């Protein structure tokens with residue numbers, strides 16, 4: 001009941017919701033090809049890692065994030081990269097992770113040594129890894145450039161299906177071990193009835209391009225995919241009464257939207273009673289068709305199970321929970337970040353790095369409860385003195401709660417905890433802003449690294 005009250009309070013608090021601008025949801029890295037996975041009370045988000053400025057999708061690693069509230073995302077770093085797959089040479093492209101019997105299977109695609117694209121699988125004991133190449137070789141390695149964009153679903157009878165493909169859509173039935181398959185690779189026939197059109201067909205027809213997302217909901221199977229309109233990818237979908245078709249084209253989900261990206265690639269989940277579409281756009285500062293970022297829209301299925309047309313928004317979803325500030329919160333749990341990035345090392349794990357003057361972190365829907373905190377603690381590391389961490393609520397220039405003047409701590413990776421008094425009373429649900437400031441700082445130099453924070457009372 002108490003939890004329900006807090007969530008309701010969070011959803012009703014206009015102070016922070018009015019200013020919210022969540023999309024793209026990650027601002028510290030470029031995060032294309034989002035693949036969400038619901039597990040218990042959290043959503044895990046698996047993405048690629050774009051490097052804008054490159055003239056193609058020359059990508060080298062994959063990333064993982066998680067959230068319990070759909071707005072504050074915790075960065076778990078990059079557990080796998082091309083280096084994790086001895087057979088992979090380039091193009092760390094779209095991927096999806098799924099759980100079976102307590103193990104996590106992360107299906108990826110990459111360019112293999114024979115210059116084709118191939119699908120591999122890494123396995124881990126937790127959704128954030130560590131992960132290890134399960135086979136030491138690709139799972140799908142036909143001499144084919146179409147072997148990209150794996151999507152996987154385990155049906156209610158336990159049979160798992162792996163779909164994938166660019167231009168062509170293929171599937172296999174995975175064995176229970178999830179790292180082998182039985183039977184032939186089957187190509188799904190493409191017709192106007194199944195996917196809106198055929199490649200090379202008339203210009204006004206939709207067509208399956210890539211990025212399939214296969215799932216089941218209320219006894220119906222869905223295949224969302226990147227279709228094509230005006231030389232740009234849209235998101236379209238088909239449904240079926242069986243996991244292997246026949247598929248029936250149902251139309252476009254995301255069409256003619258100003259994403260600024262040639263590609264689109266999505267995933268759909270239900271979480272805490274709502275439905276969410278994950279997709280990518282090129283709207284993060286410095287982005288472009290090779291600098292794409294995950295964005296999210298919530299939506300409601302029509303009564304007959306069809307998916308409505310969905311427009312992109314800057315706001316994204318509303319909070320589906322609150323943050324407890326009296327427990328350690330990782331600094332890399334972020335709704336919005338400016339002028340900073342994240343890094344990881346063996347000792348500390350992931351932390352907020354590359355912090356520059358004028359930047360900030362926004363954490364949404366922080367529930368201070370009925371009794372105000374008296375002190376604030378942060379774990380910070382600085383190779384040079386002069387940085388200041390200010391804590392505000394409601395906006396980056398809103399009421400100041402605390403301020404830490406950060407001395408040299410012995411190095412940029414030498415984290416020390418600092419505790420300061422809270423100088424203004426705060427109760428209830430607020431957005432918290434960490435403002436990055438400095439005293440006599442040469443323009444552009446980094447201030448400090450930030451590992452975690454909490455309030456005490």
Ligand code: FUB
Pocket residue numbers: 032033048057093094148149210211263264265
């Ligand atoms: O990110 C590289 C490729 O671009 C993906 O594999 C495709 O789905 C498209 O998004």
